[in-house]
Amino acid sequence: MSVNQSLKPITTKRENNLTIGGCDLVELAKTYGTPLYVIDEVSLREICKEYKSAFKDYKNINMMYASKALCSLATSKIIADEGFGFDTVSAGEIYTVHKAGANMSKVLFNGNNKTSREIELAIDLGVGRFSVDNFYEAELLNQIAGKKNTTVSILLRVAPGIECHTHEYIQTGQIDSKFGFDLTQTDEILNKIQSDYSNLKVKGLHAHIGSQIFEPKSFEDEIDILIKELARINSKYKLNLNELNIGGGLGVTYTNDDNPPSVEVFAASIKQALKISAEKYSIEEPVIYIEPGRSIISTAGVTLYSIGSSKQVPNGRKYIAIDGGMADNPRPAMYQAVYSAEIANKKDNCALETVTIAGRFCESGDILIEKIILPKPEAGDILCVYNTGAYNYSMASNYNRVEKPAMVLVNNSQSDMIVNRESLEDLVLRECIPDRLK
DSSP states (O other): OOGGGOSSOTTOEESSSEEETTEEHHHHHHHHOSSEEEEEHHHHHHHHHHHHHHTTTSSSEEEEEEGGGOOOHHHHHHHHHTTOEEEEOSHHHHHHHHHTTOOGGGEEEOOSSOOHHHHHHHHHTTOSEEEEOSHHHHHHHHHHHHHTTOOEEEEEEEEOOOOOSSOGGGBOOSSSOSSSEEGGGHHHHHHHHHHHOTTEEEEEEEOOOBSSBOOHHHHHHHHHHHHHHHHHHHHHHTOOOOEEEOOOOBOOOSSTTOOOOOHHHHHHHHHHHHHHHHHHTTOOOOEEEEOOOHHHHTTTEEEEEEEEEEEEOTTSOEEEEESOOTTTOOHHHHHOOOOOEEETTSOTTSOEEEEEEEOSSSOTTOEEEEEEEEEOOOTTOEEEEESOSSSSGGGOOOGGGOOOOEEEEEETTEEEEEEOOOOHHHHHTTOOOOGGGO
16 A cells, blocks of 8 residues: 555554654653644655655656645655655745755746746756746746846646546646646747747646546546647657656545555556557657655644534534644635544544534634544543645644644654744744834
C-alpha cells in the first residue's frame, strides 16, 4: 500500500496512547501545547521514495513538489534531500525553498498573476523554469529578463479542457478557468514570442487538471491532449519542444470511503499514456515534470487539539468543542472537506458516542467533523485529526486574532520544533499606531 492510500502516518501505533514516529501524542500535546501540527518524517520520506521508484524506468523525469500544499524550511529541506525540485507560486515559496538549500535550477515558478518583484527575485535566485500563464505575464517577463540581460526558459501553461471528478474549487484544467492559455490561443502567444519576446525561450507545455483525483484516466486524457498539441506546435513552427509538465493531483485517503490509486498504479498509467501518445503523434517521449503536493505531505501530517466544552442540543446533535478549527484548517468550511480522527488518550473499547466536532471560532460554519463516532469525549482529551499535512498550515489564518499553531517533526522517538507557535506579541509585531492618534 502506498503512503497516500493510508489513512494515518505509517508509523502510527496504539499503545496506551496513540504514538507517531515513536512519540506519544499526549506527551507532545503537553510539551508543545495545542493545537499542534505534527509531521511524521518517515511517512514523508517514504512517499518521496515511492514516487522516485515508480518512475525510475522513465528516462527523463523531474519530480517537483507542489509547495503550496505545505511550505516550511524543514519540510522543504527533507523533500530536497530526497531529490525533488519544487513547483512554487509566490516569492515566499521561492525564498523558503532557497533558504532550505534547494537546487534552484530544479524550481519552477507558477501562478496566474506574478508580480514584477516576484519575477525579479525568481530570476536573481536562478529559478529554472517559469510557467507562463497569460499574455500580460509573457510581456512582463520578457521585459524584466531584458533589463537583466538574460534569457529565461518557459513552459506555456494551457487549459486542456478536462473537468476531473473533484470539487469545483480545486478543478483547474477545464476550459473556463482562471489558469492558462486556451488551446485556441497557443498560436497567438507563440507568434508573439517569436516576433517580439527574444528573452523568452519556450521549452514545452504545462497543465494541471485539479486535486484529489482518483481516476488515472483523467491524466491519460490530459497527456494525449498535451502531446497532440506539442506535436502540432513542433510541426507548424519547426521547433523541437520536448518538455511536458502534467501537474499533480493524485488523491489521498481522508476517510475509509476514499480509494485513491497507489503511486505505482498512477505512474504505470502515466508512463503507458506517454508511450501510446508519443507513438500516436510521431514524437519522442518528452521530458516530464510531475508536481505532487497533497499526496507527498498530507498523510504525513496530523493535528492535535485539546477538547474543551460540550453541548447537547435537545433532540439534536451533541457538539464537542476543540481549541482550534477553521483558522488552522479552513478546508471543511471552504469546500466541505471530510476528515477522520481518534482520541489519542482513549481506546475504542470505551463507551462510544456520535458527536460533531466544533471549532472555537465565531462562525456557525466552524465545524471540523460532522457525526463522528468516538469514545465518549471529555474535557482535556486530545483529539488527533488525520491527514492534515496538506493545505492546513499553508491556509492557516489569525481569524479572531488567534495565534497560529506550532509544528513539530517526529522520527525515531524524537520530536523537534520546526515552526514556533505564534505569541500574542507576534500578532501586533508589524502593527503601529500613528503619532497623531497618540
